Amino acid sequence: xxxxxxxxxxxxRRRGQEARLRCSPMKGHSHVYWYRQLPEEGxxxxxxxxxxxxxxxxxxxxxxxxxxxxxxxxxILRIQQVVRGDSAAYFCASSPTGGGDQPQHFGxxxxxxxx
Amino acid sequence: xxxxxxTQPGMFVQEKEAVTLDCTxxxxxxxxxxxxxxxxxxxxxxxxxxxxxYDEQNATEGRYSLNFQKARKSANLVISASQLGDSAMYxxxxxxxxxxxxxxxxxxxxxxxxxx
Numbered sequence: 001x002x003x004x005x006x007x008x009x010x011x012x013r014r015r016g017q018e019a020r021l022r023c024s025p026m027k028g029h030s031h032v033y034w035y036r037q038l039p040e041e042g043x044x045x046x047x048x049x050x051x052x053x054x055x056x057x058x059x060x061x062x063x064x065x066x067x068x069x070x071x072x073x074x075x076i077l078r079i080q081q082v083v084r085g086d087s088a089a090y091f092c093a094s095s096p097t098g099g100g101d102q103p104q105h106f107g108x109x110x111x112x113x114x115x
Numbered sequence: 116x117x118x119x120x121x122t123q124p125g126m127f128v129q130e131k132e133a134v135t136l137d138c139t140x141x142x143x144x145x146x147x148x149x150x151x152x153x154x155x156x157x158x159x160x161x162x163x164x165x166x167x168x169y170d171e172q173n174a175t176e177g178r179y180s181l182n183f184q185k186a187r188k189s190a191n192l193v194i195s196a197s198q199l200g201d202s203a204m205y206x207x208x209x210x211x212x213x214x215x216x217x218x219x220x221x222x223x224x225x226x227x228x229x230x231x
Contacts, residue, residue, distance in 0.1 A: 033218065042119075042206055042221030043160070056218060091160060095217075103150060104210075104219060106160035 002027065004094050005074075006107035013082050014115045021077040021110045025094030032075045033104055034067060037089040049075060079112075087114045117142045119207050121222035128197050129230050135182070136192040136225050138207030144168075147209055149190040150219065151181065154204040163205075166190055194227075202229045 005024040013019050025032050030051055035043040048056040049069040060067065064082075069075040079086055089111050093104035118141040128134045140149065151163040166174045166181045174181045182191040194201055204226050208219040 031217065035219075035221075042223050043208075043219070045218035045220070048217050059218065089158065093160075093219075103162045103165055105162060106152070108157075108159045111158070 004029075004092055004105055004107035006090075006092050006110050008110060009108060010111045010113070012113045012115060015083060016081050019079040019082050019086070019112055021079075021090050021092075021112070023075040023077070023092030023094075023107060025075070025092075026096075026105055029094035029096050029105075031095045031097065032069050033093045033095075034075075034077050035091045035093065037091060037109070039088075043091060046077070082112075082114050084114050087112055117144075117147075117209055117220045119209055119220055119222035121205075121207055121225050123225045124223070125226045125228070127228045127230060130199060131196055133193060133195045134197050134201075134227065136194075136205050136207075136227065138190045138192065138222060140188050140190065140207075140209050142188075142209065149181070149183070150208045150210065151179070151190075151192045152206045152208060154206065154224070156203070160206075164192065197229050199229050199231060202227060 004026055007022050032049045034046040037043045045059040047060050047067045052071050064080045066078045089109045091106050091109045093106045095102045095104050120139045147168045149166045153161045164174050164176045164179045164181050166183045173183050178195045180193045204224045206224045207222045210219050
């Protein structure tokens, strides 16, 4: 069974460019979550999506950040006009359902570096 | 708002000893879930163990057990017979368990180092 797949593993962008981070959930999982981790800190929730729907985006910055989880294909976290402060590790997690005792299974993360 | 506190930034333990990593939480909800994740130096997040707020028994998974004290709002992770491969960051996290609010709130983490 393939786990949560994130790509790329490392991404380097210059200030002002766009960053697109991809996440394919585990097989059979229809719930996707994105988190951001700054160095030496815990993960901070960004957004929770189900297929074609954003359920909770309370952790997303109001500007430049967007997320989608289309009917077909991976979930995408998009950061427009990146700035130095966007440098972080971005983790995607998935679960088969949204509730109960189902743990969220994480991908290996994308390390985003802004030059 | 929910809050998770891990008061031990770093811990050093001799191989084969047991270790307890502290976690306290703050919530007004009656139904919630508590998780522990391990993050080795390679960076991935590995799920270790889960405890539901209504579970009467402490969760166990191999060498991992969770010392759940609901009245004290603590959910400490116990690792028995520590191994060198246990050296990593450990994060405690909490999730609200009602519809529409499925985000995990993480603590700051504890860096565990196992000495040979």
